[in-house]
Amino acid sequence: MLKTTILGSSQPPVAVTGTRRGLSIQGMGGIGKSVLAAALARDSAVRQAFADGVYWVSLGQEPNVLSLQTELARELGDKTPDFSDVSGGKKFLTELLAPQRCFVVLDDIWDEQHLRAFDVLGDQGQMLVTTRDSSLVTGIGAVEHSLNLLSPDQARVLLARWTGCGVTELPTEADKIARECGYLPLALAMAGAMLKKSRRWESVLQRLQRADLDKIRQQFPDYDYPDLLKMLQVSVDALEPELQERYLDFAVFPEDARIPEAVLQTLWAPVGLDELDVVDILDDLVAKSLLRRDDQENLFLHDLQYDYIGKQVKDLPGLHQRWLDAYKEKCGQGWASCPQDGYFFGQLTRHLKEAGQVDQLRSLLFDYDWLRAQLTANGINGLLADYDWLTDDKLLQLLQSTLRLSAHVLATKPQQLNQRLWGHLRDREQPEFSTLLTEGAAQQPSLWLQPQQANLTAPDGALLRTFEGHSGEVMSVALSEDGRHALSGSYDKTMKLWDVTTGEALRTFEGHSGGVRSVALSEDGRHALSGSEDKTMKLWDVTTGEALRTFEGHSGWVRSVALSEDGRHALSGSSDNTMKLWDVTTGEALRTFEGHSGWVGSVALSEDGRHALSGSSDNTIKLWDLTTDNCLATFCGDHSFYACDLSADGVTIVAGDQAGTVHFFSVITPEP
The missing domain is CATH 2.130.10.10 (YVTN repeat-like/Quinoprotein amine dehydrogenase)
Incomplete structure (x- = not known):
């Protein structure tokens, strides 16, 4: 039904929803929305129908929408997207995608504003939205498709596929395990992964029956289906101690992050693991359905798995500090000298803040080397997002405003960073700004004109925001x-x-x-x-x-x-x-x-x-x-x-x- 709707060019966007809010909505987290969306995105007929590309955007509860817009623009082929706020990003993406026949998946939407930031397709494009809240998609006229719990027969089929058994070969414990898993696909997948090697049906059933439901309900009072978390507890408890420790390390990453293997190699090198060891661990966790890989071989967790392991880590700031210490080994000339691994430059400021390293974070955001390196790695929008971690620091917010005022230039000409900073901040007396300007001037590779007084718009002036979108006066x-x-x-x-x-x-x-x-x-x-x-x-x-x-x-x-x-x-x-x-x-x-x-x-x-x-x-x-x-x-x-x-x-x-x-x-x- 969904595939037919998607391939019908005259149909509106499609929404896969996952809670009981709104009309005809059945389901919840762990019901399989993202799995179904991924299957459709990989389908050969879908890819053939949308010749201009299939794109996936994962959002979650607290996404950096501006960074995601920038990333999508780059995937579309624009290496230097020229926008500095969400409104500009929407306009930019609309212009790129309006003539294209493409398929865009917006996975795990929680907020209508996030959805509208990516409502950018033209008449030939199709959008697939996954969400737990059906009310979010009514404004875009989406066709709703609800996912329900599996029936007992469907649950048996899923268990059979995971364990390699025939449906008729399943023991009597299979029905009881399915019931203990609440007939949820993700829980059944984890159960099937445990049973694939051991085939200890009675043991898995007993573990599920002994799971500490009271503890789970205390940790997750707002989740209506603890059976999934019960299976997750059983799966994690069954891991060898060292493997369990490595799995809990994933709590250091942001929800919905796509994590390259190189990042895990860096994080786990201090505990003596080499590249082959890392690959073996990741393969094992994927096989146990505790971890997933996307088409680019990046690793990610289901949001409920992420929530669960986050509750099990007792010293989360210490885990963030471990991440920082591991990367320091690779950044001999300071943070700006770290290699680009597809994760580091986008997340360093977050890890500094979560580790409690506020002073170090503040120094970083006044460091000219970091500003230049971040501009190269993630563009002006990535750099602007760094300053959102310290919104109560007036000088940093003034610097963020400075960069935003020059965003239209730096988006396409990052080499003008020094000139723009001097033009905005030349008359400022604060030592942080003086040092920043001195560092920038020292790194100029050739002759340049240094303003003797500020000659660009003051960052603390009356102008707060510019609204762009009209094509006429x-x-x-x-x-x-x-x-x-x-x-x-x-x-x-x-x-x-x-x-x-x-x-x-x-x-x-x-x-x-x-x-x-x-x-x-x-x-x-x-x-x-x-x-x-x-x-x-x-x-x-x-x-x-x-x-x-x-x-x-x-x-x-x-x-x-x-x-x-x-x-x-x-x-x-x-x-x-x-x-x-x-x-x-x-x-x-x-x-x-x-x-x-x-x-x-x-x-x-x-x-x-x-x-x-x-x-x-x-x-x-x-x-x-x-x-x-x-x-x-x-x-x-x-x-x-x-x-x-x-x-x-x-x-x-x-x-x-x-x-x-x-x-x-x-x-x-x-x-x-």
């Missing part, structure tokens, strides 16, 4: 009441909803045939209004992106829009020199306000909904009574008015004109 913006979202309207005929914290474009609203000149958000954030050069105004559902209603009636561009606080009425100003009041529910134009001799470029509503303002190219601002259509007052200037608003108490008008002047007018109410 941005004509209007609006901010939600809670400050979490922003809305933008553009000449590219679209409107976009943004996450203010991350800079990610959450949704694009398409439907206008002309540029979007003005936007507004309802007070509850559920609806948006847009005015366009196509002479219409549209009301949108912010959650779904659906256009709920189109307002037609103007004979010229709709240049400005506003929504009343109760969301019942809308106001529009147009190039036809009029302003209109609309009923939002019916789409009916309730009133037309005439009086301007030029286009109406700005409109505003009073808080009580009784009065309106209009600013025009006839150099006037007009105050209107919405109940009588009367113009109550006209305020004159020398230039076209592009913006206007009314204070909350209705006493003061503020307006901006074409000459760049801001005007304040007082509303004088005549005495009775």
Whole structure:
């Protein structure tokens, strides 16, 4: 069914889900979502159908989304991806993948924002999402396929395959073992791996029955299926002491990490293991279904296996220190001199933080050699991510802001690191910055121009974030009441909803045939209004992106829009020199306000909904009574008015004109 859906080019993305949340969702961690996804990704018919490539992205609960976007961009052939935040990464990947017929697996999604960061495929691409939470995939219109527990007969078949027995040859203990494993595929695979060599069915059954369920429930109170963890406990306890110790070493790695064999060779060299010993250990753990290999021969654990061994390690900071000590043996000239093994440069800062080596981590992030080496190894996004480990250090955050401001240059020209640092930080007096700049200057291989004062944007200035995504000029913006979202309207005929914290474009609203000149958000954030050069105004559902209603009636561009606080009425100003009041529910134009001799470029509503303002190219601002259509007052200037608003108490008008002047007018109410 899944394969047929994937190969049908007209079908929406497919989601393999794994908990009982949402409609028709059955399953949980360990049910086999990733195994099924991997089988589909390796299928010859799937690979043939998606000639431009099959790509796998593993996320987990706390992924570094920016680094994963960068890694995917590199897999797509772009060695120097030019983006420095998640929003830019999504735009970049969309441009790369839009024309491609490719298949992308997003494995182990826990957060809708992570999913949307990779919702980048064009009409010819297909996406397969694995998740425990079905509600995460409803927004992308995914076809849901739920995985359930195996039936007793299916469990027998799986045990037979793992042990090499015929189904009819299985002993009576097989059914009891399947029941003790909760009919979970991963638990049955581990049981089958134990039985493949020993065939001690009674012994394995007794181990399962004696497993310490109370201890497991205490360690994993939120997991509803302890049978899997019970089998995992039995499998780990059955390992020889030295092999068990090596298996618990995997707790040092981040969840969902793909670990090259070279990393284990480095970690285990101090305990006397050579390359052949490492290969034997890894082969043994894979054969026991305690470890897995991907197509690139990298090692990884199921997230529940990772969680389990993490609970068994008593001194996790000490384990991270062992990792650091092992790598120091290979980095004779300092951390920046370490060889690139596909893991080290991406994870050193994490291991320093987890080992409690905060001072060493801080020194590293001010080390010019490290900055340069990390730029070479993982690009600007990898370097920026290093600073997220010490977010309470103001100087380090200032350095991160410095690098982010130059990210568009360093992404493609890392050799300009020294010049960019000098341009941003030349006037800073802190010794950390002075040392950094001195180190950079000393490593310049040729003649260069050293600025005598800072000549680039200050990293602690007013600019916080740039939102990129529109292909045309941005004509209007609006901010939600809670400050979490922003809305933008553009000449590219679209409107976009943004996450203010991350800079990610959450949704694009398409439907206008002309540029979007003005936007507004309802007070509850559920609806948006847009005015366009196509002479219409549209009301949108912010959650779904659906256009709920189109307002037609103007004979010229709709240049400005506003929504009343109760969301019942809308106001529009147009190039036809009029302003209109609309009923939002019916789409009916309730009133037309005439009086301007030029286009109406700005409109505003009073808080009580009784009065309106209009600013025009006839150099006037007009105050209107919405109940009588009367113009109550006209305020004159020398230039076209592009913006206007009314204070909350209705006493003061503020307006901006074409000459760049801001005007304040007082509303004088005549005495009775």
